[in-house]
Amino acid sequence: MHQHAVSHTSMANAIRALAMDAVEQAKSGHPGMPMGMADVATVLFTQYLKYDPQHPDWPDRDRFVLSAGHGSMLLYAVLYLAGYADMTLDEIRRFRQLGSRTAGHPEYGHATGIETTTGPLGQGLGNAVGMALAERILAARFGPALVDHHTYCLAGDGCLMEGISQEAITLAGHLKLAKLIVLFDDNKISIDGPTSLAISEDATLRFAAAGWRVLDLDGHDPEAIAAALGEARRGDDRPTMIRCRTIIGYGAPSKAGTAATHGSPLGEKEVAGARAQLGWRHPPFVIPNEIVSAWRAAGARGAAGCAAWAKRLAGAPEAQRAEFERVIAGELPAAFAATIESIKAKAAAEKPKLATRQSSGNVLEELVKIMPELIGGSADLTGSVNTQTKSHKAIKAGDFSGGYIHYGVREHGMAAAMNGMALHRGIIPYGGTFLVFTDYCRPAIRLSALMGLRVVYVMTHDSIGLGEDGPTHQPVEHLAALRAMPNLQVFRPADAVETAECWALALAARDAPSVLVLTRQALPAVRAIHTRENLCARGAYVVAEATGPRRVSLLATGSEVSIAIEAQAKLASEGIEAAVVSMPCWSLFERQPAAYREQVLGAGTARVAVEAATGFGWERWLGTEGGFVGMKTFGASAPAGDLYKHFGITADAVVAAVKQRLG
Ligand SMILES: Cc1ncc(C[n+]2csc(CCOP(=O)(O)OP(=O)(O)O)c2C)c(N)n1
Helix, strand or coil, X not given: CCCCCCCHHHHHHHHHHHHHXXXXXXXXXXXXXXXXXXXXXXXXXXXXXXXXXXXXXXXXXXXXXXXXXXXHHHHHHHHHHHCCCCCCHHHHHCCCCCCCCCCCCCCXXXXXXXXXXXXXXXXXXXXXXXXXXXXXXXXHHHCCCCCCCCEEEEEEHHHHHCHHHHHHHHHHHHHCCCCEEEEEEECCEECCEEHHHCCCCCHHHHHHHCCCEEEEEECCCHHHHHHHHHHHHCCCCCCEEEEEECCXXXXXXXXXXXXXXXXXXXXXXXXXXXXXXXXXCCCCCCCCHHHHHHHHHHHHHHHHHHHHHHHHHHHCCHHHHHHHHHHXXXXXXXXXXXXXXXXXXXXXXXXXXXXXXXHHHHHHHHHHHXXXXXXXXXXXXXXXXXXXXXCCCECECCECCCCEEECCCCHHHHHHHHHHHHHHCCCEEEEEEEHHHHHHHHHHHHHHHHHCCCCEEEEECCCHHHCCCCCCCCCCCHHHHHHCCCCCEEECCCCHHHHHHHHHHHHHCCCCCEEEECCCCCECCCCCCCCCCCHHHHCCEEEECCCCCCCEEEEECHHHHHHHHHHHHHHHHCCCCEEEEECCCHHHHHCCCHHHHHHHHCCCCEEEEEEEEECCCCHHHHCCCCEEEEECCCCCCCCHHHHHHHCCCCHHHHHHHHHHHHC
């Protein structure tokens, strides 16, 4: 494969030089990892990785995930060298500057070839597992002529020290994701110094125990790297971990092999020394033409494969081609709106008394029939969170034709894998657990939101209403915490109709993740009249009008909407006219015109909100005069009905709060 006149060393040194120079210029960043892994990256990108810089969105490209995101310059350098048009030398000069494509850590969407946003260590590994899983699911659906690629993940000591790595590794091993290849940068250095300060694990044994094949090599020996990558791609039914023993900051005369190459520029003298040691005679940001050409030639390797793939797609049976293109584009099926409509009409007619987790299950029952791209799952709470439908077959090692994933007790791994599936495209992932365990998923939820991924989190048992499991399981601050996150749609529907509407909104939002906050306990229907319009789409609306001039506005979400309606009746019997506002999604409401918001909230009315959670954040709707009926402390273990009374979340309490305001 070595037909380039330019040596491997020169090509790898181009990465090292760009990493040193960009970090020097930015006066911040991490030169160590890119310098250490330059040899591995060079062999991978010039000999093995399947990609085409002219078609960066080629659906069947290999995925490369830089889980060790602090080493972003490795990725930027390679993308530039391989010929991605939007990664220019100018962008590299502007490393870490406002508006550049070369952010401190790789950010999805900033430049082509960046497959995911990384930086929080370990997340990329979880994403890679999701991508590899998505590849298998789509291959089972569309066949190897259209879907047959590898997923590579570069992970460092830090990624493997993070707990999420264990969830990701054991899930991948269990599912036998044989086309997943992890390149472990085993340089034995992290920020504080040698990793021996904090860990004495042999990581290879952990992978082996989880059912991985482990290869071991000198990460500066290009022949060995090529051989291992070749072997990793050859038939084995296990994922592969390649332990690459490297020297961090390779080439730096006094700092190589030390934590000093981590997290700051090498400094002028050290850079000059590294240039001498590496035999790199070129000024900063200058890569000789012959080296760029050799890289570009390597980057052009994939063009023929990409063209052949496009031909196969064009020649596929019409229905298959159209369906493949639809799911890759992330378009909803033609029957989507009518399906939601009929679910809503049925619920409005039947007025079922159901927990919203059950209503959610009913919605899924219908949607999964028309949306094979909807891949569900749960972190070992399937029966409780109603995420598996009757038509769902479980996905398992060797058979990826199902639509349901048993993630096991791995909330964090589930969320990170869902991000990977959404990033891969072709799949809309949803997964469920208890709302309280959003804490266990939060780092990955945050990345869904930051990247703008359509991932749906089905989070049930959403308040003290879950009852006997007690305060460890009863979320109180979680709604506030989730609502605080930018670009996350938090939906708390009140009944079966609202649940269908919120699912419709979650799936229609292509650039944002959603959390569906659902009850364990049954709720009465609050939407008795069918409307074609999705009333939840504006975030909040008057669900029960006052019968006369409105003096009071009762604001509520989810299970407390029916409590507000009960309070409305009590107030009406005393001649106090109140309207009930259901507010299933604050962030959508915030985006409405001021006039609509004022009309819904009732200008000049006394306002009281009721929600079985802490009041943090409600002041924005209540102002300084409004009242809040909810939780002030953690919950307790008891039947739900007793808890609502004990914590004073009742219609009577709402009435009292109103009267207090009316004087
Ligand atoms: C979750 C998380 N915690 C902490 C950090 C800060 N951090 C960035 S790099 C790093 C050390 C990484 O060590 P390693 O993976 O060995 O990378 P290398 O030293 O090889 O560059 C730390 C702690 C982070 N980015 N993410």
